[in-house]
Amino acid sequence: MAEQKPITEEQAKASEQQIRERIVKQIAGELQISLKQIRTTIDLLAEGNTIPFIARYRKEMTGELDENQLRDIEERHQYLRNLQDRKDEVLRIISEQDKLTSELAASIQNASKLQEVEDLYRPYRQKRKTRASVAKEKGLEPLAEWIMSQPKKPEALVEAARYIDAEKGVEDASHALQGAMDILAESISDDASIRTWIRRYTLDHGMLVTEAKKADEESVYEMYYSYRELAKKMPPHRILAINRGERENILKVQLEVAPEPVYRYMDKQIIKGPSAVQSILGTVIEDAYKRLIAPSIEREVRTELTEKGDNQAISIFAGNLRNLLLQAPIKETRVLGVDPAYRTGCKLAAVDETGKLLEVAVTYPTPPVNKKREAAETIRRMIDEHQIELIVIGNGTASRETEQFIAELIQEMEERKLAYLIVSEAGASVYSASKLAQEEFPDLDVAQRSAASIARRVQDPLAELVKIDPKAIGVGQYQHDVSQKHLETSLKGVVESAVNHVGVDVNTASPSLLSYVAGVNATIAKNIVKYREENGRFMSRKQLQKVPRLGAKTLQQCVGFLRIKGGENPLDYTGIHPESYDATKKLLKSLNIKPEQLGSPEAVAALANVDIEAAAESLELGVPTLRDILDSLQRPGRDPRDELPLPIFRTDVLKIEDLTPGMELQGTVRNVIDFGAFVDIGIKNDGLVHISQLSEQFVKHPMDVVSVGDNVTVWVMNVDVKKGRVGLTMRPSSANQANAQ
Incomplete structure (x- = not known):
């Protein structure tokens, strides 16, 4: 290859800008969010802003993207940046081997998934000793190239006889021919386009088949002792259950794929027509698929299925955790x-x-x-x-x-x-x-x-539960089986979101609670509590500037989420950010409302009648920001959890023996999973409402209908006293049928 000239600083900047724009366009297309919103969000995150801060106090800039959308952008941007880093590394390695062509470079740069990059890199990766590498050491690569040229003559064994070399260990023509076939099988298995097609075919048509290692052994996996299902249609919870059964050495699992369509596709890609080596190439193709491609693709597809299961399980755990954290607190109660x-x-x-x-x-x-x-x-x-x-x-x-x-x-x-x-x-x-x-x-x-x-x-469920590792709270399914790093990141984001949604009383909050406030880490949280203990109650948000290591950027991120009750400035007890205090004071002055009057019926009425569009223009504020300010002024110190129903209080015990089909009960949803919801009805074990019994209408997922903490009306469908199981329904029609029986 010709020696490359050093890249100038201007060229590097231009290249980086092109990569950035390609990433922005890809995220915008995937998430159906405008290019401007994606660019702005990426810039805000790069400046060190937290997601809760951006979602609450930078609505005009992002076009009111919510926290979930912002986290999706952050996650995809990180993935695509890491993907680009991997592309750069692969390009460097192949270039150092003097094998990088412009076509290959373009294919690598245009790849949208890590798997595509790895497929393209596969032929150039340093391999451990293989049958093909041994054959190459014996000088059989030219013979492999001859076979791949698909000549009309001579016969393959005649050509192979030219490569007999006892010193290199090639004892006869058959030995030479087998070595060349091994080289070709590996070459075919490394072909990116062939692997992509087979991976897609396997995903679409592969059957996941399970059987028991010991058929007479009792276990919770008995339904999988002789089971088969199209892999792509398997629900996530079933994938994770099978994985666990396999890991516990109870199930034997394999992915079955009909090979004939694969062979037909590979034949079409490789065999050009009748030749002296046509049957040999057929044998090579079969070997490449059975020995090299199929086991590798099965691992990749199983990994992809597991990731699907992981993502769903983590999503369910995260949703349940948020609802649990945001349950209504039972206040003023001993x-x-x-x-x-x-x-x-x-x-x-x-x-x-x-x-x-x-x-x-x-x-x-x-x-x-x-x-x-x-x-x-x-x-x-x-x-x-x-x-x-x-x-x-x-x-x-x-x-x-x-x-x-x-x-x-x-x-x-x-x-x-x-x-x-x-x-x-x-x-x-x-x-x-x-x-x-x-x-x-x-x-x-x-x-x-x-x-x-x-x-x-x-x-106060939130204040107490933040002291516990979210993974230990147990409101999900298979949380111990999924990627623990992914789970931890997701759950931390949920707790952070819940804490900032509610707001934190800076004078009573524990270090655990404070550490989830936007921008605050464990050290700063401890410093806030220590300052409070040494100097008494915080009387204003301005005092937070005196807390050691709480710098200007951190203060900007956290201050709007920290509340000061009974302080010097009534606005400090609201979700209004200090950067909007001047505009807020102008608004209050124009309405003849003193800060001390906030929350009074007169103030609430006056604020409710504000012309938001006109006031926003007059105060040089965005409409979303002014809307939030007005909401905070009308309900200072508001706890959004107060609007939620309290849990069901009980005074007497209900036993499973007391239950009869058709009986109506009030219960509290304790856990929501893929196939239904578990409801506490006051007996030892929670009853299960299967997804088919959640509504008279079709339910795509239980979370579309119920959430952890919901109080629901249920009817008993069936009771198994021996196993302690109760089937419940939320469908009146099913309740009537159960009652009739």
Whole structure:
């Protein structure tokens, strides 16, 4: 190759600009978002702006893209930048081998997926020792080229005899011919266009076939002991279930593909017509596919299917987690948290309206100790002494026996008008053993901390659950089977989104909660709390400038999400960013509203009558920003969770034996998965509403109908007392049928 001239700085800039525009156009086409919006978002992210900040305070610039759209842009941009880095590396390596042609370079640059780049790079990759590389060392490459030229004569063995060389290990013509065929098989298997076609064919027509390694062994995978399904039609949860069964060495899994159409396609691409080597090339094609291409493509397709399953499982977990975090808090309520157990007893934790721990205790109302009278006395005393209004029971071991005991106690204390809740204690043990819990409750043991966490998580689910690794909260499917790095990134984004959606009281928030505020990391979060402890309450957002390591950029990102109740400036208790304070004050002045009047009926009425278009022009604000300002002024300190329904309080126990088909119940959605939703109806195990029973209309996915935390009306369809399973429906027509039976 001719020696290349060094690239000038101007050429490098022009090349980078071309790459950027190609990436922008690709993202715009994929996401159906305008080029301008894509460019602006990429620039804002490059400047160090966070997604919550951009979504809330840069709406005019992005055309009001929401957080999900912004995250999609960020994710695709990162993928395509990484793809470009890989392209550059591949181009460099092939160029150093003096094998880079203009056509190959163009193909690599135009590739839209990493797999396409790897296919193009495959022939030039350094390979370990193969049958083909051994044949090349024996000097058989010219013979392979001769076969590929598809001559009319002489016979292949006659030509192959010219390559007999005992010193090189080529003992006879057959040996030479086999070596040349091995070279050709590898060459064909490295052909990018052939691999692309076969991969697509395998995806479209491959059957995933499973069978049991031990047919008589009982397991949860029995439905897959003799199973086959078109791979591309397999739902994500089934893919992940089969993967797990294979990993646990219970299932044998393979991808079956009818080879004849593949051979016909390969023949068409390689064989030009009758020749002296036509049958040999047919054998080479079959070998290339069976030995080299098919196993490799099967791995790639299985990987692609797994990624599909991973993405769906992560999406479901993320959606469920967000709904769980944003459940309505039970405010201004004194709570007794109960962490049930058998041998070690029920741990109790009483907390006041703010979540402050008042007392901990241990009682033994359940087997094997059965000290019910002493337990009742202790709980009655705690209820009276601390003015408890709600009892919250974790759903772990011994929860239903404890529930029965608590329900009986509530009936005996009917004058107190108590109620109880069963809550998921998923993650409570993880939190209890954490360093954070040790710092928060240094004098309590692990189980007592768990009881305190259970009590607090109904008072403010968001503030309590952010202390727990999101993966431990357990509102998904197969979360332990998916890419943990992808899962962690996704869930962190969900928690960050939820925290910033609600806003954070800077004077009461824990370091865990603060660390999810836009721009704030764990160190800055600790510094905020330390400053608060040393200097007293923050009285204004301006004071945040004094927090160590909280620089101007971080302050810009986080300050709008931090609330100061009862501070010097009423605007500090709103979601209005300080950069809009001057415009906000002008607006209030024009309406004769003093900041102290915010939230009053007069102020709300005046703000509701503002001509947004005219006011935005007068104040030199964008309409979306002014709309947000008006909303914040009308409801200062608003918690968006307050508009959601509270969980269902209970006073008596329902047993599975009490259920009959057609019975109407009120329940709370605990988990949403691909094939339905699990609903807490007050019995030991949650009932399942299958996707087909969620609505009278067709339901594409359960999440289109229900969310974690929803209160729903359900009817019992069937009951399996032995297995503890209950089938539920949300369809009145199905309820009537169940009742008739």
